[in-house]
Amino acid sequence: MPEDLYYEENHLWVRDEGDLLLVGMDDFGQKMAGDIVYVQLPDEGKKLKMGKKFAKVESGKWLGKVFAPVNGELVEVNEELETNPGLINEDCYGEGWMYKVKADDKAELEQLIKGPEAIEKWVLAEIEKYAQE
């Protein structure tokens, strides 16, 4: 898990790229999902409400909900995922990026998981949670 990224608790990563935020699924998420076969790519301009579902990801019988990491607007989607959703499995922090979001207020990023200590604590808790399941 790269330590320079922000993480949403449902395993989305967020990279601050200045004007826009780049969003994708983290390695833990893609490994849990398995071979991804479908990524919903909503129309650009969609308003996003922090913590609300705005898209779906599927792998076989598994369905993942994508929750908005911040309030804002969807400004671009990775159209490559339409015909090659496996890019998320192959390169989740690079070619497999999912969405570009214009945040209403970037200060909301501070509510996400950030920094080596917080990330480690969160990932360990997640491992334990899934191990119990």
Added chain:
Amino acid sequence: MRGDMEAKYDFDRKFRRQVLQCSRCGFCQSVCPVFGFSLRPAYNARGKMLLLKEVMDGTIDLNDELIETLFQCTTCGACEENCPSGVNVPDIIKQARKDMVNIGSCHPAFKGMHEVLENHSDIYAEDDLPDFGRERNRKAPYVFFIGCVGAYREEEATESILDLLDYLKVDYTLIDEVCCSGVLGDVGYSINDRLAEKNVERILATGAHTLITGCPYCARTFHGKPEYQKLKDSGVKILHVSQFLKDFDFGVTTSRKVTYHDPCDLGRHCGIYEEPRETIAKIAPDFVEMRHNREKALCCGAGGGVRGAYAANSIAMARRRLQEAEEIGAEVLLTECNSCVHNLANAKLRKQKVKILTTAQFIQELLEEEDKI
């Protein structure tokens, strides 16, 4: 050669004549959805029959190497429909899959589905049936049975059907339903008695005279499987929602160009082709058929467990069906199966503007547009 030795497998015992009846003409190839996207002859019915004949002859045996071939079939029945020799391919495939499972050769996704239904109440192991804001398990003349895909994947389609039934003032109840488990019979296993008993008991407890379902596969299972015979014996009428809706007038029409996709489970497997079209004719004067329709309809690729085991291939098959909708310039593609809606919607490319909905969803949308609700 086997000679007069005892048949080793049930598919041989039950379907030997059928397998030998395949004249290898290849008519099945032109209509097989799996061949259509893969262009691999071993995947269509003829290829499968040739392999099974070799198993009967003893030149090869059932084993893991045949998983890719025998388990990659949507059991859509297009081959059977197009077979001049009258070979009942889906039943042969289902039996061969059971033989495979009996010797321990099974696709892991199907084995997983069997295990999930041993321990859970739905194929997704979610065990959290949404109530859609409706009462469950009350006394009512009608029961509406949602089905797993409608409950956990296409909730909006289910919401629309329920809203439409409310608009039509149908006195229905939902129940604490569990998976009908019919799909297990397609993927090498058998209906789960525990689940079937729960459904039968809960349906009968409502005192309903009619069971309506939005899922063609559930309708098929309730109609045809002995585990659900008690419903019929108790006088419960079983209807797919398309059969129920055809008797209503909705007072709305659309100017949009509409087409209809026949779900295999409703069309080829239940013979229900006209009822959905009767309803659509009332609301969509600009209706146009796709190149392959009714008995010749092209499968969307979701059936026979293939959506679970070979999801990417399912989507590739659905893209071929969407091309047919594009060819005729359809703006709206209606269907009567949540699995078809799900798979076709997943396959739709962003540049394709066709809307994919169930008929009930579309009617509900028109009613809302005209402020009738």
